[in-house]
Amino acid sequence: MTSLQAAALWIGLNIFLLIYVSARVGQARVKYKINLGDGGNPDMLKAIRTQANYVEYAWAALLGLFTLASLGVSAYVIHALGAAFLFARIAHLAGLGMGIWSAGRSVGIALTMLTLLATAGWLIWRAFA
Numbered sequence: 001m002t003s004l005q006a007a008a009l010w011i012g013l014n015i016f017l018l019i020y021v022s023a024r025v026g027q028a029r030v031k032y033k034i035n036l037g038d039g040g041n042p043d044m045l046k047a048i049r050t051q052a053n054y055v056e057y058a059w060a061a062l063l064g065l066f067t068l069a070s071l072g073v074s075a076y077v078i079h080a081l082g083a084a085f086l087f088a089r090i091a092h093l094a095g096l097g098m099g100i101w102s103a104g105r106s107v108g109i110a111l112t113m114l115t116l117l118a119t120a121g122w123l124i125w126r127a128f129a
Contacts (some may be wrong), residue, residue, distance in 0.1 A: 003078050007069035010082025011062050017089060018058065021051040024097065050097030054089055057112055061085045064119035071126045081119055088112040 001009075028047040029035065038045040059082075074086050088111035095104025 001075050003073055003075045004066075005070035006075040006078035006082065007065045010065055010078065012087060013082075013086055014058055014062055014089070017086065017093075018051075018054060021047075021054050021093060021097065025051050038073045046097060050093055052093065053096070054104075057116065058085075058089070061116060061119060064116070064123055068119065068122055068126065070124075073122065073126065076121070079113055081122075084111055084118075088115060 025047045028041075028044050030039050032039060032044050034041060034044050038048055062085075064086075065078055065082055077119070078126075088108045090108075091101065091104040091111065092108025093104070094101040095106065095108060101107075
């Protein structure tokens with residue numbers, strides 16, 4: 001697998017996750033009959049924030065993966081960063097969005113930041129290599 005193929009894999013998997021967290025918002029809107037905003041409903045707010053939090057970070061991580069792959073960084077690095085980011089976002093969803101793993105939100109936040117930090121560092125290093 002090439003670096004670009006590896007990036008495509010992780011970007012595709014993250015698109016599936018985006019579809020899932022977006023569907024959860026839609027389901028909550030139907031369930032609680034809230035067309036716009038959160039209607040003061042804490043479950044609706046949680047669904048919206050889980051989706052929004054994903055969107056706030058995913059673009060940077062996925063653009064970083066694509067750029068690193070385009071610069072010829074090893075597919076192993078792309079897989080490591082891609083897997084770490086996806087796991088981080090699933091952990092965050094399990095903790096905040098679904099409430100099934102109490103440490104999930106903290107683990108997700110920490111691993112998201114570490115993944116972004118590693119991606120940023122690698123991008124800057126490759127810019128001067």
